[in-house]
Amino acid sequence: MSLKVHNSYTRQKEEFKSITPGHVGMYVCGPTVSGESHLGHARPYITFDIVYRYLTYKGYKVRYVRNITDAGHFEEEGKAAEDKVGKKAILEKLEPMELVQKYTNLFHWAMLQFNCVEPSIEPTATGHIVEQITMIEKILKEGYAYVVNGSVYFDVKKYAASHDYGKLSGRIIDDLLETTRELEGQEEKRDRADFALWKSAAPEHIMRWVSPWGEGFPGWHIECSAMATKYLGAEFDIHGGGMDLQFPHHESEIAQSTICNHHNPARYWMHNNMITINGRKMGKSYNNVIKLTELFSGNHPLLTQAFSPMTIRFFILQSHYRSTLDFGSTALEASEKAFKRLWEAYEILMKLTITATRQPVLDVELNDKIVRMVNEFDEFMDDDFSTAKILANMFELASTINSFKDKLIDINVISAETLALLQKGFKTYLEDIFGLKGATPNSDSLEGVMHLLIDIRREAKSKKDYATSDKIRNQLSRLGIELKDDKDGNVSWSNT
RNA sequence: GGUCCUGUGGCCGAGUGGCUAGGCAAAGCUCUGCAAAAGCUUCUACAGCGGUUCGAAUCCGCUCGGGACCUCCA
Structure with missing residues (x-):
């Protein structure tokens, strides 16, 4: 290619x-x-x-x-x-x-x-x-x-x-x-x-x-x-x-x-091409600039909140570099949510393994689809760096990845090679080529504390002590930590 | 005034003439103690008018709108 x-x-x-x-x-x-x-x-x-x-x-x-x-x-x-x-x-x-x-x-x-x-x-x-x-x-x-x-x-x-x-x-x-x-x-x-x-x-x-x-x-x-x-x-x-x-x-x-x-x-x-605000080029002469420090702190009248550098990076990747890109707080909010969802799917993907103990029945159609979509990454990139198209493919694959996790689709219907290809494709593109990063890893002690809290909450729930379980969930939410009850009974969490 | 680009669904945005881009938002459903998360489904748009073509968001013309450069500019 x-x-x-x-x-x-x-x-x-x-x-x-x-x-x-x-x-x-x-x-x-x-x-x-x-x-x-x-x-x-x-x-x-x-x-x-x-x-x-x-x-x-x-x-x-x-x-x-x-x-x-x-x-x-x-x-x-x-x-x-x-x-x-x-x-x-x-x-x-x-x-x-x-x-x-x-x-x-x-x-x-x-x-x-x-x-x-x-x-x-x-x-x-x-x-x-x-x-x-x-x-x-x-x-x-x-x-x-x-x-x-x-x-x-x-x-x-x-x-x-x-x-x-x-x-x-x-x-x-x-x-x-x-x-x-x-x-x-x-x-x-x-x-x-x-x-x-x-x-x-x-x-x-x-x-x-x-x-x-x-x-x-x-x-x-x-x-x-x-x-x-x-x-x-x-x-x-x-x-x-x-x-x-x-x-x-x-x-x-x-x-x-x-x-x-x-x-x-x-x-x-x-x-x-230029980044615009309300269709007009962002520039000193137009008096419509948003400095990076303002963006990262949210300290600007046009901003509803702070936006992380990775949100900005993702936002830019969602359009083609030769098109104008219209800035707006809502557009950035959309990018923030989208990036979070994609990154979480990526983290889930990297933990997936083929678990079949006996000869798995392959879903050829799904296999082929995954292989095709991953192979398109290079194809799109070769076409004048069409990053937006790659992200579109990734979002489609993200749904499949989440379905694997929730056991809505049995992971064993795809081959080990396909899973490896998918993992490699996501890792290479998200990290190496797109240069995106997740949040900094949490300390061991925080991991331990979270483990404890999740455990206590599980016990409370089993006793139908919802007051306690909800208290834990709500208080954590206030601290910016989101608990997610997975389909398989596990509880995962993430910093928001 | 000159040169050039552009006008896509509520919003942001891909789109090489024929096949649902995607994201966010919204609505419904599944799951759940409730919620969140997740999955599924729905929302099928291409400024207007003509033309070319079997077929156009995609090509051509005109009209209207927006923008960039011509000065420092990412």
Whole structure:
């Protein structure tokens, strides 16, 4: 079976073939650590975490590079240059690097909560100023950039004359060149479509570096090109990021890298869609963001309760990464319940064993159905990472699993091989590929206490002392522990 | 204004022209001391109008609605 990936560059699903057999180089645009991450940011990191995990599952050795943007860029190109990081730092009376550190730590904490695998390399923009300057010099030498007042701009018009500028984002170069909209302070640029490779720093600009063109700071797009080139080479396999980065960020990256390295940088461009609220993109400019800390604590007017990182992760997995996903408290509540049910079924599944002592009578139809549905996991995943379809199959299988447990269906009607396949399929997908986790295991002492309480309750019930038995059940419920009377007389329990 | 995406049942969401996605909610039933959990059943939708086709949620056209990008943006 071969993996098919939707390539934004060609707007088609293409068979994935890595440049170096057995190896994959993947670059994903990481966070700008000048503020707290919100729900929208979680999507690419979780999406590409799944991509990374799946490629690994398929046997590839993946070098996953995700940058940290810690260099302050201009707030709005052309306007009085102001350092995003630096400006806020003054307000908060912090060193820029102190601020950067704080939000980097917070970001790492969030990634840990989401159970995202750490990237192989997590380079910072400030740590690669030299590489960026070197790259700009190369572009200048090639004749595709020009210097004005200590700033360097990329000559888009010249590039477009011989290259396909706008292909990735579906932009028409003439439109870009002819757009009548006037922005202030654009006089330096020869053309409106040009973008900065290096910006001369105004005196109040805190973050600044010495360069051949004077003190300044790198343009927004160059860091990704420089770091991707350094760690993945002139041509690598996958470049990922949010759809909103397609233009101008990724388009510019292609232009820079192509001139510098004489190579289209990435074979496959993957873009995740946005998370929306009431149909509108979640973003700072819309003032509708829900920070991850707010999500985890439930401390936000739009939230009815706190939501765990795994609920969020599951929520994201239930849709396809290229579709918009509409956030809502009710939608998250649904995901929370669904995930709980699925995970409990998974735990039950892992404890199931074939118990037949004599030759079992196989239910061929059920066997085949289970085998087919589990085998579809890979099939769906190969089809541009259709995680939602896999979950749909899992829910159908969950009913069967629960029926096995409740003895509504005799476990012995399926073969040991089928059960093993089912167990392996669930484990591999839920844990290894989807990166989901159940609650942290309970301590031995709590297990012991629960055992005792369940025992006392059973005794009370046998004496028809329902006052006592209900008291135990209700008090535990208040503590967030749910008792479940199983069909076979056993009592199981779970933290809610 | 330009470029592009999108409109699925109460809600969230899969959907490659023909076969019930799935989840949550709701209702009924089974089980249960009661409940919860679990299982089973019900709710059969594709914005509107035309067209192509034996057959369309899926292709084409128009209309209406929503959104993204064109500026920092996941």
